[in-house]
Amino acid sequence: MIPVAPVPAALRRYVVSRIPYDVDFGAPGVHRGLPSTTLTFVLPVDEPIRVSWAGRDETLHAGWTSLSGLHTAPAAIHHTGTQRGVQLALTVAGARVLLGRPAADLAGALTDLDEADALPALLRALPERLHAAPTWAARVALVDRTLATLAARAGDPAPRAEVARALGLLTSAVRVADVAGDVGYSRRRLTSLVQAECGLAPKAFQRVARFEAARQLLGVRPLAEVATACGYSDQAHLTREWRALAGCTPTTWLREEFPFVQDRDPGRGGGSGHEHLNP
Template sequence: MPYDVEFGAPGVHRGLPGTSLTFVLPLDEPLRVSWDGKADSLHSAWSSLSGLHPAPAAVHHDGSQRGVQLALTIAGARAILGLPAAALAGTLTDVDEAVVPRPLRELPGRLHDAATWPQRISVVDRTLASLVAHSDGTGPQVEVGHALARLTRGVRVTEVAEEVGYSRRRLSTLVRDECGVTPKEFQRVARFELARGLLGRVPLAEVAARCGYSDQAHLSREWSALAGCSPTTWLREEFPFVQDGGPGGDAGWDHD
């Protein structure tokens, strides 16, 4: 999705964890990203690739941001990047550093050559469609895909393993090899992602109940652990930008 946001002053956003990989193509300046609280991890480039991460990232800006952001599913990572999501888990990198197809490495330059938003979106769409069309068709094992879908819905790991016919240990190995996180970590982030989509739309106690947290206090603890701030802080500082269609929206990196 395209983003074009004026914040009014330089600042830092929180990039929140999710079940998809984040691919950002900035327009006005290189995107500067680091792990929250770790200045020595700062990465700056004209593209940004982030794998699954159970911790917030810090996205630095000079008062405004424009570009295109994509949320790549686990299967989409293989089709677009030619890599399993596990290859990028916990990393902050870009298309020049990562071993990705040539059309993807050329995409930042082609995007900058486009003069209008329709042209930019068309460039991105054509590139991604071509990559998918020419991919080797390799995707996650059917059992892993089914397991991830069930884990996202909150089904217990033991039950999911039984459904797909694997031991819990075997399932954990397969999910970790595909995603770079364990089934429990994936499920934890999926629940957080669901809560993020409801926050600001229904009361916190209802968010907790709908998403499977034991109570509102449990929700708040998990939010602080994964987002680096409380739900009320995120609502106060970030929710208006999410509503306006700022970078990240309800998928991938949300910003605080």
């Protein structure tokens, strides 16, 4: 893992993680990109990143950036044996502040800065500037400065407070009906507002949040304990959800990802440097 300073405090509302990666897989292959409650923004170095939806080769896309919204299906990152770059996980609020648009605009999309409409010019210039940076420290500092400038210019156009609270409660596994009551909306109204903000209905968002919590514990605790801790009815339920959302069982994912998850610190929010390339 490349040593790097934490995400600056001023950006932590918008950026869950900012991970420089330099990985040698030993041979060409495909890496799984898993669903998440954050948007994924990847800035490759040396060669374009090639991404598709898993099992759908017709969706293969190559570019000097990769930008994906929230989704409920696995992506496939095609590599030549090595991958280098910087990956960011952006919050739903971060989409508005840093990208200038709601996360819902990018839900289910695999795109890049050239194809996505009306993104800030400063962001569009970032890939070329990143390639000119001489060191990893310089690259990370450039990314931080760019995002800080965008945040300062945005005037903090955050999602409405009740929607932001609802997303936080859904991430904490509170029942959708209870979330609606907490924020003072009918369930139907809550569903409309959450979907308009992030692109997923409350139940789908909660499903992804539970899956994301389970991913943090895999390889750290036995599967049966992971299932119980994350709110699955049993281990079989956990496995079914992993097949649906990741395209594989938890055991298969651990085998494929090892050793990239073996020294992960489960106490860190947003994963570690070994959970890279996760559109």
